[in-house]
Amino acid sequence: xxxxxxxxxxxxxxxxxxxxxxxxxxxxxxxxxxxxxxxxxxxxxxxxxxxxxxxxxxxxxxxxxxxxxxxxxxxxxxxxxxxxxxxxxxxxxxxxxxxxxxxxxxxxxxxxxxxxxxxxxxxxxxxxxxxxxxxxxxxxxxxxxxxxxxxxxxxxxxxxxxxxxxxxxxxxxxxxxxxxxxxxxxxxxxxxxxxxxxxxxxxxxxxxxxxxxxxxxxxxxxxxxxxxxxxxxxxxxxxxxxxxxxxxxxxxxxxxxxxxxxxxxxxxxxxxxx
Amino acid sequence: xxxxxxxxxxxxxxxxxxxxxxxxxxxxxxxxxxxxxxxxxxxxxxxxxxxxxxxxxxxxxxxxxxxxxxxxxxxxxxxxxxxxxxxxxxxxxxxxxxxxxxxxxxxxxxxxxxxxxxxxxxxxxxxxxxxxxxxxxxxxxxxxxxxxxxxxxxxxxxxxxxxxxxxxxxxxxxxxxxxxxxxxxxxxxxxxxxxxxxxxxxxxxxxxxxxxxxxxxxxxxxxxxxxxxxxxxxxxxxxxxxxxxxxxxxxxxxxxxxxxxxxxxxxxxxxxxxxxxxxxxxxxxxxxxxxxxxxxxxxxxxxxxxxxxxxxxxxxxxxxxxxxxxxxxxxxxxxxxxxxxx
Amino acid sequence: xxxxxxxxxxxxxxxxxxxxxxxxxxxxxxxxxxxxxxxxxxxxxxxxxxxxxxxxxxxxxxxxxxxxxxxxxxxxxxxxxxxxxxxxxxxxxxxxxxxxxxxxxxxxxxxxxxxxxxxxxxxxxxxxxxxxxxxxxxxxxxxxxxxxxxxxxxxxxxxxxxxxxxxxxxxxxxxxxxxxxxxxxxxxxxxxxxxxxxxxxxxxxxxxxxxxxxxxxxxxxxxxxxxxxxxxxxxxxxxxxxxxxxxxxxxxxxxxxxxxxxxxxxxxxxxxxxxxxxxxxxxxxxxxxxx
Numbered sequence: 001x002x003x004x005x006x007x008x009x010x011x012x013x014x015x016x017x018x019x020x021x022x023x024x025x026x027x028x029x030x031x032x033x034x035x036x037x038x039x040x041x042x043x044x045x046x047x048x049x050x051x052x053x054x055x056x057x058x059x060x061x062x063x064x065x066x067x068x069x070x071x072x073x074x075x076x077x078x079x080x081x082x083x084x085x086x087x088x089x090x091x092x093x094x095x096x097x098x099x100x101x102x103x104x105x106x107x108x109x110x111x112x113x114x115x116x117x118x119x120x121x122x123x124x125x126x127x128x129x130x131x132x133x134x135x136x137x138x139x140x141x142x143x144x145x146x147x148x149x150x151x152x153x154x155x156x157x158x159x160x161x162x163x164x165x166x167x168x169x170x171x172x173x174x175x176x177x178x179x180x181x182x183x184x185x186x187x188x189x190x191x192x193x194x195x196x197x198x199x200x201x202x203x204x205x206x207x208x209x210x211x212x213x214x215x216x217x218x219x220x221x222x223x224x225x226x227x228x229x230x231x232x233x234x235x236x237x238x239x240x241x242x243x244x245x246x247x248x249x250x251x252x253x254x255x256x257x258x259x260x261x262x263x264x265x266x267x268x269x270x271x272x273x274x
Numbered sequence: 275x276x277x278x279x280x281x282x283x284x285x286x287x288x289x290x291x292x293x294x295x296x297x298x299x300x301x302x303x304x305x306x307x308x309x310x311x312x313x314x315x316x317x318x319x320x321x322x323x324x325x326x327x328x329x330x331x332x333x334x335x336x337x338x339x340x341x342x343x344x345x346x347x348x349x350x351x352x353x354x355x356x357x358x359x360x361x362x363x364x365x366x367x368x369x370x371x372x373x374x375x376x377x378x379x380x381x382x383x384x385x386x387x388x389x390x391x392x393x394x395x396x397x398x399x400x401x402x403x404x405x406x407x408x409x410x411x412x413x414x415x416x417x418x419x420x421x422x423x424x425x426x427x428x429x430x431x432x433x434x435x436x437x438x439x440x441x442x443x444x445x446x447x448x449x450x451x452x453x454x455x456x457x458x459x460x461x462x463x464x465x466x467x468x469x470x471x472x473x474x475x476x477x478x479x480x481x482x483x484x485x486x487x488x489x490x491x492x493x494x495x496x497x498x499x500x501x502x503x504x505x506x507x508x509x510x511x512x513x514x515x516x517x518x519x520x521x522x523x524x525x526x527x528x529x530x531x532x533x534x535x536x537x538x539x540x541x542x543x544x545x546x547x548x549x550x551x552x553x554x555x556x557x558x559x560x561x562x563x564x565x566x567x568x569x570x571x572x573x574x575x576x577x578x579x580x581x582x583x584x585x586x587x588x589x590x591x592x593x594x595x596x597x598x599x600x601x602x603x604x605x606x607x608x609x610x611x612x613x614x615x616x
Numbered sequence: 617x618x619x620x621x622x623x624x625x626x627x628x629x630x631x632x633x634x635x636x637x638x639x640x641x642x643x644x645x646x647x648x649x650x651x652x653x654x655x656x657x658x659x660x661x662x663x664x665x666x667x668x669x670x671x672x673x674x675x676x677x678x679x680x681x682x683x684x685x686x687x688x689x690x691x692x693x694x695x696x697x698x699x700x701x702x703x704x705x706x707x708x709x710x711x712x713x714x715x716x717x718x719x720x721x722x723x724x725x726x727x728x729x730x731x732x733x734x735x736x737x738x739x740x741x742x743x744x745x746x747x748x749x750x751x752x753x754x755x756x757x758x759x760x761x762x763x764x765x766x767x768x769x770x771x772x773x774x775x776x777x778x779x780x781x782x783x784x785x786x787x788x789x790x791x792x793x794x795x796x797x798x799x800x801x802x803x804x805x806x807x808x809x810x811x812x813x814x815x816x817x818x819x820x821x822x823x824x825x826x827x828x829x830x831x832x833x834x835x836x837x838x839x840x841x842x843x844x845x846x847x848x849x850x851x852x853x854x855x856x857x858x859x860x861x862x863x864x865x866x867x868x869x870x871x872x873x874x875x876x877x878x879x880x881x882x883x884x885x886x887x888x889x890x891x892x893x894x895x896x897x898x899x900x901x902x903x904x905x906x907x
Contacts, residue, residue: 006711006714006715007715007718009711010711010712010715010718010722013708013711013712013722013725014721014722014725016784017725017726017728017729017784017788018725018728019752020729020737020740020741020744020745020784021728021732021740023740023744023745023752024740024744027744035750036750039755039759040750040752040755082634082635082638083635085631085632085634085635086631086632086634086635086636088631089627089628089629089631089632090632093624093625093627093628093631094621094624094625094628095625095628095629095632096625096629101632101636104639105639107894108639108643108644110841110893110894110897111643111647111890111893112844112845112866112886112889112890112893113845113847114845114847114866114869114870114886114889115647115650115869115886115887115889115890116643116646116647116650117870118650118653118869118873118879118882118883118886119646119647119649119650119653119883120646121873121874121879122649122653122879123646123649138642139642141638141642142642142643142646145635145638145639145642145643146639146643149635160355160357162353162355162357163357163359165322165324165344165351165353165357166351166353166357166359167359167370168323168324168343168344168345169322169323169324169344169345169349169350169351169371170345170370170371170374170416170420171345171346171371171374171375172345172370172374173343173345173374174623174624174627175627176374180370181359184359184361185359185360185361187361199731202733203731203732203733203734203735203736204733205733205734205735205847205848205851205852206847206848206851206870210874220733220735220736220848223735223736223739224735224739224852227739227742227743227852234743234744234750237739237743238744241736241739241740244733244736245731245732245733245736248731248732248733249728249731249732251731252727252728252730252731253724253727256723256724256727259727259730259731259792260792260793260796264793264834264838326621343623
């Protein structure tokens with residue numbers, strides 16, 4: 001009896017968390033008329049029209065997907081190139097004012113995005129960089145870099161110190177110790193960090209809606225416009241959302257085991273150090 | 275030859291080493307022995323160049339290397355954790371120090387080193403696929419492959435089980451004899467140091483208490499602390515009053531070979547030197563541990579706890595009242611205040 | 617300093633400086649700029665009125681009922697969502713610990729809301745779940761005889777709805793962190809407690825709770841941070857409305873800057889939000905350290 005209750009509670013839980021996504025998935029195969037049926041119908045003739053429309057129709061989101069992809073990849077690349085060496089220095093090396101520096105990075109991670117988007121709006125406008133990839137990547141990096149540094153620090157700290165000591169004694173020197181001994185061992189951590197940075201960049205909305213435009217309009221903004229312009233095309237919205245969210249869902253499932261760590265890294269570090 | 279001159283190391287407010295002076299001769303197997311936190315590992319790391327001394331100099335064969343990078347000192351080290359590179363095969367691990375300097379004939383050297391420590395058949399494996407003993411050998415091979423001038427071992431046996439530890443101890447000695455490379459060996463295990471080292475230094479609280487061969491140190495410990503640290507079970511100590519050529523402990527008088535005058539002292543005697551006798555210090559048997567040939571007996575003599583190693587054929591039971599005796603020549607005397615040997 | 621340490625320091629700086637320079641450029645510099653613009657009247661619609669007004673924006677804020685309302689909403693929104701997430705997350709984690717199989721599946725399901733873009737979550741709820749007449753919520757209430765509701769149109773209900781949306785998306789996070797911490801507890805502890813005849817409640821109160829408290833503290837800190845900077849889901853679901861019913865400080869700063877184009881005043885609001893965030897995190901971290 002207890003077991004049955006537990007199983008029931010667990011399935012309810014599962015249902016609540018999966019429901020909006022599953023319902024969205026179902027909706028994406030409905031005609032607009034089926035969407036607005038009352039009571040909601042579960043049995044209907046599925047159609048691929050919505051997918052066809054959002055991919056190849058007049059309101060195609062393909063350019064937006066491309067925008068999202070460019071932004072996410074560029075952000076990830078720039079962020080990782082800066083974050084990996086910095087995190088290694090912070091985690092392992094004798095850095096002047098290490099504590100203060102670490103705190104600075106942590107504080108940067110806590111900035112509310114709305115506090116950044118206002119000055120960026122003025123700055124990018126002044127530079128003529130509104131609605132441009134380079135301008136927006138700059139802004140995206142501001143959110144991603146502190147997070148990536150902290151996450152990588154925690155992965156570097158997991159590697160035993162003897163590793164670089166052994167490498168130094170083996171005459172590798174500091175740079176080759178990092179390249180040949182430390183980085184290969186941090187591969188897992190680097191992969192997870194890449195997933196997180198990519199995921200956050202892909203999901204970014206506030207920066208994109210303010211600083212983007214006709215040229216750079218990632219898919220999150222495109223979906224939002226969908227609903228504000230064409231109020232009732234829910235099925236198309238659902239289809240667009242399914243396509244847009246597929247990459248992050250897949251990434252999330254791949255990185256499943258590391259998600260908790262990735263999400264808690266800031267707080268664990270901030271309080272736990274020394 | 276290795277010389278450490280006045281090495282001082284501080285970690286913040288704590289002084290880890292208070293001026294270490296040490297000479298290690300070429301080709302010697304030298305042990306740094308001491309309890310944890312005594313500074314032996316720090317000394318080794320300063321030798322390796324992994325840490326810099328705050329004061330003092332390190333000389334290798336007369337050359338001052340105090341400020342040289344670890345890679346410039348031509349020293350090899352086996353870490354307690356082995357520090358094998360987990361992403362590289364055994365072969366690549368051993369080859370790594372050679373590749374870093376672009377040495378010729380890498381393949382031949384790697385295979386030779388691996389054969390020497392009997393892991394020639396494991397070259398393709400990753401460290402994670404090796405047993406503890408095999409990993410240890412791999413670390414050894416990585417250290418010997420580059421024919422270093424100095425070989426540093428940081429508690430290399432502590433992660434092995436008891437049986438393997440004995441075997442490896444013997445092999446390390448053989449390896450040392452075959453290669454003839456000066457070896458510095460850090461351990462907290464006094465038995466290990468005694469059996470393996472040509473000479474050793476006993477560290478206590480960031481200072482070297484005594485340097486000498488194992489036999490010298492065992493026979494003539496310079497201080498009460500060294501005496502207490504060497505030997506298992508450890509030496510017994512009694513508070514004693516010295517009157518000329520005799521010492522009185524617990525109302526009993528023991529004849530001594532030298533005249534020490536009138537003074538308070540601590541009298542030490544090793545468990546093996548204690549006999550059960552007809553008369554002497556009265557004691558009560560607390561516990562008997564049979565070891566086979568001999569037995570370790572825990573006794574209480576007044577306020578002093580005593581351990582004695584006796585012939586296991588002597589039948590003792592807990593609660594027995596016995597008399598303890600020992601000879602004056604087996605006695606170690608230390609000053610009651612300074613703890614230095616008299 | 618020894619040459620050894622000097623060499624390491626040089627190497628460390630070479631690795632760290634690029635990122636540090638980037639951080640100064642992309643975070644600190646904009647913030648200083650924000651602070652600067654908050655001292656200006658900067659209206660994009662009426663630029664002839666723009667100019668330096670010192671603390672003028674902050675003085676205006678003190679008399680701005682909409683600001684105080686948004687501050688109040690921020691407190692309510694943050695407080696309720698965090699408490700709900702922790703309570704529900706803890707309850708679910710305890711429940712799931714009882715389930716011998718299928719934990720893996722639940723963990724996977726819990727990932728789903730977390731990885732979704734908040735704007736998509738907001739849109740989904742606005743249309744499929746909360747839309748009057750056609751949404752699932754209405755279907756349920758109507759089937760239960762509770763009638764149809766304007767979930768996002770009624771001021772009271774709208775606030776409840778955005779709180780529900782946030783709680784839905786982020787409870788899995790609390791759940792996962794607490795579950796991970798529960799799974800790490802040694803089972804011997806419970807066996808020992810059982811032998812000591814501790815009841816279920818006593819075991820929870822005296823063993824589980826103290827041991828998972830660090831995890832709960834982490835959850836609280838992070839959830840507060842996320843709630844304070846929540847934007848996209850509310851923006852997509854209600855846009856801050858109806859009226860200002862769901863306009864937390866974050867949305868007020870946004871609307872003031874980009875809908876009403878009073879960037880100077882918007883900047884001042886953002887500075888207040890920033891100060892609030894920093895103060896909250898400082899308080900929470902110091903409380904945590906004091907333990």
